[in-house]
Amino acid sequence: MLTGCRQPLAGSSASTSDGRPLVLTTFTVLADMARNVAGDRLQVRSITRLGAEIHGYEPSPSDLEAAQGADLIVRNGLGLERWADRFIQAAGNGAEVTLSDGMRPLLIEGDAYAGKPNPHAWMSPQRAQHYVNRLVLAFSTLDPAGAASFRANGETYKRRLGQLDADLRAALARVAPAQRLLVSCEGAFSYLAHDYGLEEAYLWPVNAESQVTPRRMARLIETVRRRRVPAVFCESTVNADAQLEVARAAGARFGGTFYVDSLSDTSGPAPTLLKLQRHNVDLIVKGLGPDAVGR
Known part of the structure; x- marks a missing residue:
């Protein structure tokens, strides 16, 4: 059982027109990561649009309608999406996974947020690999028949993140x-x-x-x-x-x-x-x- 993941209600799957389970992410960066792991077995959509400010986002009625057909909702956590708990409660069905669970975050220093976790962990290619592991586990729970595919996709994506880490390190050394x-x-x-x-x-x-x-x-x-x-x-x-x-x-x-x-x-x-x-x-x-x- 995934920590922080509720099992879908009976009859909540087959949410898309082609029968694939529907995964909603809270913002576009997570949607990109999820698509890399999902391959063609799941349909992945972002709740927020490109360019949206996600910290104080206000879900629309159409967002809530879409969520009611979702099989899995993926969020970052660490206090980033302050609206997500309310959104998931309003959606009322499906599972949810928080990708930062199990990670020791960096804490904000000084100012009004001192001591609170910095939520932007995906900005580290090393930390992003933790997100990938969480996605593989969540997708394998949602679609057990695709578990081997999700694991393979996850390993491929983590190798790309590892290469990114090396490339960024070399560039910033200048x-x-x-x-x-x-x-x-x-x-x-x-x-x-x-x-x-x-x-x-x-x-x-x-x-x-x-x-x-x-x-x-x-x-x-x-x-x-x-x-x-x-x-x-x-x-x-x-x-x-x-x-x-x-x-x-x-x-x-x-x-x-x-x-x-x-x-x-x-x-x-x-x-x-x-x-x-x-x-x-x-x-x-x-x-x-x-x-x-x-x-």
Whole structure:
């Protein structure tokens, strides 16, 4: 029995037009991971759309209607989707799995969220492999006949995540120790920073607490100026105006838009988790690495 997983009610399967079980994920990044494990045995959809801000998302009536036909709901956990408990209760049927269960999270330091878990564990390719293991187990419980396929798909995807880890490590090694301060809008890069020896600074700890106070702004401007940070960044799901002001006031440049809580569409730079990570690290190296524009 999966920890945190309720067994589906009788008659709740065959939710899709072609008879495959329906899996709903809370956001698009998890949907991409789930599709890599599911292959063609399950239909996977994201509850939230591309570009949605997931921390404070408000499910619509059509979201709830879709959930009532789902066989499995997949969420991140660690306090990310504050709406998920209410959503799952309203859906009333199916199973649910939390991918971060069993993981020791990094804790947020300072500010109003001090001591609470940082929810962005998928931003570590190493931690993402834990997510894959949870997906394999949940899908095998949902569709036992597909267990061997799910295991094989999971192993293939974990190898790709392992290669991604090696590639990101090599790319970020180009950033000099004195320039390894990553400045973003949200504190969403703690796991990436932990894995690859970066520091981080941000305007707010999580997007649920995204109000920019004068104190936060002044503190970040002083940090960027004092550390001579050449570039600062922001995420695609929030307004970058405050970070643009930080760059202007501190004499840095805006280094580009990260993808964290949402993928891009297929024409964008981050249509999958693997491409999302490569895009973000490419921006980091361009903004902070040896070829960065000088101050």
